[in-house]
Amino acid sequence: MSAADSIVPAFTDTADVAQRLRGTGYLADNATATTAFLADRLGKPMLVEGPAGVGKTELARAIAQATGSELIRLQCYEGIDEARALYEWNHAKQILAIQAAGQRDWDATKNDIFSAEFLLARPLLTAISRTEPTVLLIDEIDKADVDMEGLLLEILSDFAVTIPEMGTVAAQRRPIVLLTSNANRELSEALKRRCLYLYIDFPDAALEREILSSRVPELPERVANELVRIVGVLRELDIKKKPSVAETIDWGNTLLAMTTGEESMKGGRLDESLVARTLGVVLKHRPDVKTAIRELKLG
Amino acid sequence: MGADTLVDTLTGFVEDLRGRGITVGPSNLIDAGQAMTVLDLLDRESLREGLAATLLSDHTHRDTFDRCFELWFPLGNAARREGFEVPRDDDGEADVEAMRETIADLLADPEAIADGRFDQMVAVIVAEFGRYESARGESYSVYEAMSSISPQTLIARIAAAMAGDGRDGERPGTDPLSRRSARDATNRLRSAVETETQRRMAEVRGRDAVASYAVPKLPEHIDFFAANPQDMTKMRRTIGPIARLLAAKLEFRRRRNRHAAVDVRATLRASMSTGGVPIELRRRKPRPGKPELVVICDVSGSVSGFSQFTLQLVYALRQQFSNVRIFAFVDTVDEVTDFFDRGNDDSQFGERMSAMLSKARVSTRDGHSDYGHMLRGFAEEYLDSLTHRGALLILGDARNNFRPAHAESLAKMRDRVRNAYWLNPEREESWDSGDSAAGVYAAEVQMFECRNADQLSRVIADLLPV
Numbered sequence: 001m002s003a004a005d006s007i008v009p010a011f012t013d014t015a016d017v018a019q020r021l022r023g024t025g026y027l028a029d030n031a032t033a034t035t036a037f038l039a040d041r042l043g044k045p046m047l048v049e050g051p052a053g054v055g056k057t058e059l060a061r062a063i064a065q066a067t068g069s070e071l072i073r074l075q076c077y078e079g080i081d082e083a084r085a086l087y088e089w090n091h092a093k094q095i096l097a098i099q100a101a102g103q104r105d106w107d108a109t110k111n112d113i114f115s116a117e118f119l120l121a122r123p124l125l126t127a128i129s130r131t132e133p134t135v136l137l138i139d140e141i142d143k144a145d146v147d148m149e150g151l152l153l154e155i156l157s158d159f160a161v162t163i164p165e166m167g168t169v170a171a172q173r174r175p176i177v178l179l180t181s182n183a184n185r186e187l188s189e190a191l192k193r194r195c196l197y198l199y200i201d202f203p204d205a206a207l208e209r210e211i212l213s214s215r216v217p218e219l220p221e222r223v224a225n226e227l228v229r230i231v232g233v234l235r236e237l238d239i240k241k242k243p244s245v246a247e248t249i250d251w252g253n254t255l256l257a258m259t260t261g262e263e264s265m266k267g268g269r270l271d272e273s274l275v276a277r278t279l280g281v282v283l284k285h286r287p288d289v290k291t292a293i294r295e296l297k298l299g
Numbered sequence: 300m301g302a303d304t305l306v307d308t309l310t311g312f313v314e315d316l317r318g319r320g321i322t323v324g325p326s327n328l329i330d331a332g333q334a335m336t337v338l339d340l341l342d343r344e345s346l347r348e349g350l351a352a353t354l355l356s357d358h359t360h361r362d363t364f365d366r367c368f369e370l371w372f373p374l375g376n377a378a379r380r381e382g383f384e385v386p387r388d389d390d391g392e393a394d395v396e397a398m399r400e401t402i403a404d405l406l407a408d409p410e411a412i413a414d415g416r417f418d419q420m421v422a423v424i425v426a427e428f429g430r431y432e433s434a435r436g437e438s439y440s441v442y443e444a445m446s447s448i449s450p451q452t453l454i455a456r457i458a459a460a461m462a463g464d465g466r467d468g469e470r471p472g473t474d475p476l477s478r479r480s481a482r483d484a485t486n487r488l489r490s491a492v493e494t495e496t497q498r499r500m501a502e503v504r505g506r507d508a509v510a511s512y513a514v515p516k517l518p519e520h521i522d523f524f525a526a527n528p529q530d531m532t533k534m535r536r537t538i539g540p541i542a543r544l545l546a547a548k549l550e551f552r553r554r555r556n557r558h559a560a561v562d563v564r565a566t567l568r569a570s571m572s573t574g575g576v577p578i579e580l581r582r583r584k585p586r587p588g589k590p591e592l593v594v595i596c597d598v599s600g601s602v603s604g605f606s607q608f609t610l611q612l613v614y615a616l617r618q619q620f621s622n623v624r625i626f627a628f629v630d631t632v633d634e635v636t637d638f639f640d641r642g643n644d645d646s647q648f649g650e651r652m653s654a655m656l657s658k659a660r661v662s663t664r665d666g667h668s669d670y671g672h673m674l675r676g677f678a679e680e681y682l683d684s685l686t687h688r689g690a691l692l693i694l695g696d697a698r699n700n701f702r703p704a705h706a707e708s709l710a711k712m713r714d715r716v717r718n719a720y721w722l723n724p725e726r727e728e729s730w731d732s733g734d735s736a737a738g739v740y741a742a743e744v745q746m747f748e749c750r751n752a753d754q755l756s757r758v759i760a761d762l763l764p765v
Contacts (some may be wrong), residue, residue, distance in 0.1 A: 014338070014345050034338070034348035041337045044330065049358065079584075091573035192356040193324055199358035206413035225409070229461065233479045269462060269474065297475045 006159065006174045007043035010067040010133065011036075017066075026055070026062030027203075027211050035198040036063060036176075045156045045177035047141075047192065050200035053244020056180040059200070060137035063176055069133035072175070074123040076144035082151055086161060088120045114165035124152075125161050127175045134175035141191075142181040149191045156194045203245060205232055211245060216252035226270040227251055230296075231282060239291055243282035251281045272298050309335065312371040313354065315510065319367070320517050321360050327353055343374055359518050359537060366514040369498045370506050383419035385427055393427045395447055403453045406484040407460035421491045424448060429496055439499040444492050450485040457481035519753035523605035523724045531604065534752055538611050541756040559583045591622040593684055593716070595677065597695030598661060599629045599668045605724035605749075607652065609694045612755070614639045624684050627655065629662040630669035632677045668698055670736060671705035678708035685715040693721045693744065697730070697737040704736045709743045722749040722758060 011017045017040075018033040028036070036059070039046040048056045064071035074085055094113045101109050121129065127136040138152070154160060159171035179195060181187060203211065209228045212219065219227075227248060235242045243251075255278065265271065276298040283289045292298070309331060313323050330353040338349045347368055355364055386397035402420065411417040429444030430437065458477035497513035518533045526534060565581035594613050598606045606627075613625055627635045638655040655661075664672070685691060691712060713719040721740060723730065727748040730737035737746060747758045 014342070030344045031348040031351070034345045035352040038334050038337070038349055038352055042330065042333055046352070047356075091576075091578060095574045095576070189322075193326055195356075196330070196352040197356045198352055199361070201358075204412055205409040209409065228409070229480055230476060233476055233483070236479070236483055269476075295475070296479070 006171050007041075008133070008173055009041050010069075010176070011040050013037065020066040021059075021062050024062045024065040025214060026058060026066075027207060027214070028059070028062075029203065029207060031198060032059065032200060035196050039178075039196055040067075040176055042196075043159075043174045045179060045195045046198055047179045047181065047187070047195035048198045048200060049181050049183055051202065051242060051244065052182060053246045054200045054202060055245060056178075056200055057137065057139055060135055060139075060178045060180075063178070064135035067133055067135070067176070069135045069176070070130070071135050071137060072123050072127045072130075073137045073139060075139045076141050076148065078143060078145065080144050080148055084122055085124050085148065085151060086122055087125045087163060088122060089114070090118045090120050094118050116166070119163070119166070124155055125169065127177075128155065128159055128161060128171040129169060130175070131172045133173070136175040136177045138177065138179045140182065141179045142184040142187065146185075146188065149188050153190055153194065156191070202235055202242070205229065208232075208245060208248060212248055212252055215249045216256065219252045219256055220265075222265060223255060223270065224252065226265070227255070230270065230275065233296065234282065234292055237288075237291055237295055239283065239288040240285045241283070241288060247282045251278065254278050254281045305335065305340075306332070308371060312350075312367065315367050315371065316354065316364065319363055319514060320520055321355070321357075321363065323354050330354075343372065346372065362515050362533075363517055366494065366497070367510075369494060370501050370510055370513065373498060373502065383416065383423050385423055395428075398424075398427075399448055399453060400456075402448055402450070402488075403456040404460055406450075406453070406481070406488060407457045417491070421488070421495050424492060425495045425499055429492070429499070435504075437503050439496045439503070441489075441493050441496045444496065445489060450488055454478060454481045454485060457484060517753075519756070520751050522750050523602075523608060524750070526604045531607070534608060535611060537752045537756075538608070541612060541752065541759075591686060591689035592692065593624050593626070593689055594692045594694065595626045595628065595632065595673075596693075597629070597668060597670075598627045598656065599666075601668065601698065602694075602696050602724055605696075606694060608752070609722070609755070610639070610652070612759075622689075626677065626681065627659060627661050628673040628676075629666060630672050631660055631663040632673045632681070633659040633661050634681065635659050635661075667700045668695070669702050670695065670697060670699045670740070671703040671708075674705045674708040674712070678711050682712070682715065685712060687715070687717055689716050691716045691719040691744075693719075694724075695721075696723055696725045696735070697721070697740050697746075698734050699736040701734050704739045706739050706743050709740060713744055719744045720758075721746040722755070723747065724749055726750060 011020070014030075014033045014037045017037045018028050018030075021028045021033070021036070035046055038044065048059065050056055060073075061071060063069070097113050097118070098109060101112070119125075123136070124138075127134050141149070141152075154162065156177065159174050160168050162168045202208070205228050208231070209224055212224050212228060213221070216224075231243050231248050231251070255274070258278070259274070275296075276293060279289050279292055279298075283292060310328070313328050313331070316323055331350055334349040334353050335346070338345050340346055347365075350368070351361065351364055355361065386394045386401065388394045402424070405411045405416060405420050408416075411420075425439055425444050428447040429439040429441065431440060431443050432438070455478075458474070458481040461480060462474060462477045497509055501509040501513065515533075518530075518537045521530045521534055559582045562581045562583045566577050566579070569579050569581055570577040592613075594609075596606050596610055596613070598610075610625070610627075613623065623636070624634065625636045625639055626632050635655050638651050638659070721744045723737060723746055725735070725737070725748070729735065730741070730746075740746065747754075749755045749758055
């Protein structure tokens with residue numbers, strides 16, 4: 001079977017991607033829809049970068065939901081290794097099998113204990129051995145050590161895993177693969193070359209308002225407009241941690257919880273003291289809050 | 300476009316990107332070609348995003364990519380202006396005042412960018428107001444376009460439109476929040492007009508004539524000496540990543556020493572799943588001490604772009620080192636570590652810099668760089684700050700104004716630290732020309748040319764102590 005045979009496209013074109021993602025509540029911009037479409041159609045993994053909280057992981061979930069796939073997630077961390085990512089031999093069971101076999105011929109036993117029955121498939125192996133539609137999310141790849149990237153290369157280019165004792169397991173059906181990274185570490189050229197690259201930035205005002213109104217529908221439109229505008233201004237300030245989309249949504253919910261919504265407006269604008277009091281929802285560092293209060297003359 | 304022209308355009312485009320320092324491998328090119336076969340080529344935005352996804356791998360290169368894309372895959376003028384009516388007076392001339400009103404309303408409208416009205420407006424602005432007749436025929440200029448609509452004077456108007464009219468009795472368009480977003484909107488307009496002007500010029504003069512100046516340099520290739528304020532902002536965005544990458548690199552190199560002791564407890568625990576047979580040895584994680592760093596930075600006017608950048612980098616690096624001490628000098632050296640303290644980052648970096656320049660005793664003589672005096676002063680006063688565990692980093696162009704070099708002080712300093720390096724923002728060819736004492740100092744301490752962020756990150760990554 002040639003490698004291309006295992007690609008089963010899930011989307012018909014970019015508009016289809018955008019529309020079906022929207023159906024799951026994920027509002028994708030043009031770049032995201034196009035890259036997701038290419039990842040699906042060309043059968044290439046996509047590397048997704050961007051500031052924290054712009055919906056990188058959420059994208060994987062949305063794609064899985066839109067295509068009716070199972071989402072298999074591998075969360076990377078420092079020191080993650082082959083045993084956690086690919087597969088592991090079930091040593092305990094192997095030892096039991098050897099003991100139960102008693103005085104059997106060694107060759108027979110050896111073939112026996114290195115078979116699929118004794119293999120514990122971890123996320124990567126699971127993802128490529130499935131025949132049903134699958135989305136594989138390799139989350140925060142930059143947290144893993146460089147060795148881990150080496151392990152990934154075979155999977156990302158050939159969609160196969162070689163197990164020395166058993167041979168190569170090739171994908172029957174290519175999963176849609178997403179890797180996310182916060183750029184804490186430079187990824188190797190080899191890894192980048194195998195991936196499509198998508199940078200998700202903060203959404204523009206119109207998109208963010210749409211996201212806000214889909215997530216916090218009870219928020220009056222005028223308040224939502226104001227919130228998005230303030231968040232936009234905050235992101236332009238010289239601060240340590242820019243507010244994420246998730247935090248904009250939190251802010252909307254906070255205002256709803258504290259007031260009836262309409263009440264938070266004072267003379268056509270958001271009540272400044274209310275903004276100042278709730279800044280902590282979107283800004284997570286004390287100096288940032290101070291900067292915002294000074295620059296926006298809130299206090 | 301036929302298939303051949305399409306391939307030619309794509310390879311030409313990729314060649315152009317490569318020429319500008321963006322690495323595009325052959326496999327990326329093949330991917331891009333494949334992407335073009337499955338994408339709807341009439342949808343220009345998809346094509347652009349598709350090519351970006353397959354060709355790029357660093358988002359700071361996106362600016363450069365986009366401008367190149369404009370040159371290689373231009374959109375016809377008619378398509379850009381469609382749907383936007385220019386207000387005209389009775390003689391058929393464009394009505395500037397009415398146009399400015401429209402512009403202000405559009406800039407205040409958050410939907411305008413998403414639905415394409417912003418782009419149409421920009422196209423119209425350049426076509427109507429940016430055009431002039433030059434000696435070489437039809438020409439377009441940003442200056443012409445921007446001076447007729449003068450968006451700075453529109454800020455109050457935009458702010459008022461954003462805030463909604465006539466509220467609260469106070470004058471509309473005066474609250475700082477609205478003014479700020481109005482200013483951001485006009486900046487956006489300006490850069491869009493620049494792009495559009497260059498695109499038009501490319502159409503009139505041909506791609507190659509414009510390509511050399513129209514496409515911005517990659518942030519890591521901007522010269523410290525030639526950087527203007529916009530460039531500095533762009534460069535500043537590369538600092539965070541550089542500092543983090545350096546930290547990660549250090550971490551990695553230190554981690555590689557896996558001579559850590561066996562963790563008996565963890566090993567025994569792990570052996571439980573194998574019936575008490577310790578198949579896997581678990582080791583303790585190495586906990587290496589953080590290195591120390593002493594930075595001496597020239598802050599005189601001639602190297603200000605460089606020193607601002609490097610101080611910011613040093614500032615970012617502070618988290619990675621257990622102990623960073625920063626010294627600054629023009630002709631006299633003074634410790635300025637406190638100005639870059641983590642605790643006071645409620646004031647901006649620029650303010651801190653100017654506070655440092657005015658308060659620290661960095662200039663006690665005539666205000667011209669004097670490396671010799673600085674070195675001697677350092678060797679007398681601060682020699683204790685150098686230890687065998689630390690590294691010394693000197694940042695400056697070594698232009699000594701023909702004063703005594705006092706290289707022996709430098710030698711004394713070098714002997715006290717494990718590593719000492721000198722980063723020089725000048726082109727290596729101009730070292731030792733004129734009043735430069737680069738050679739004298741380079742004989743004592745290894746000196747590196749460090750003209751842009753790219754070189755800086757490479758140099759530091761290779762030499763930082765581990």
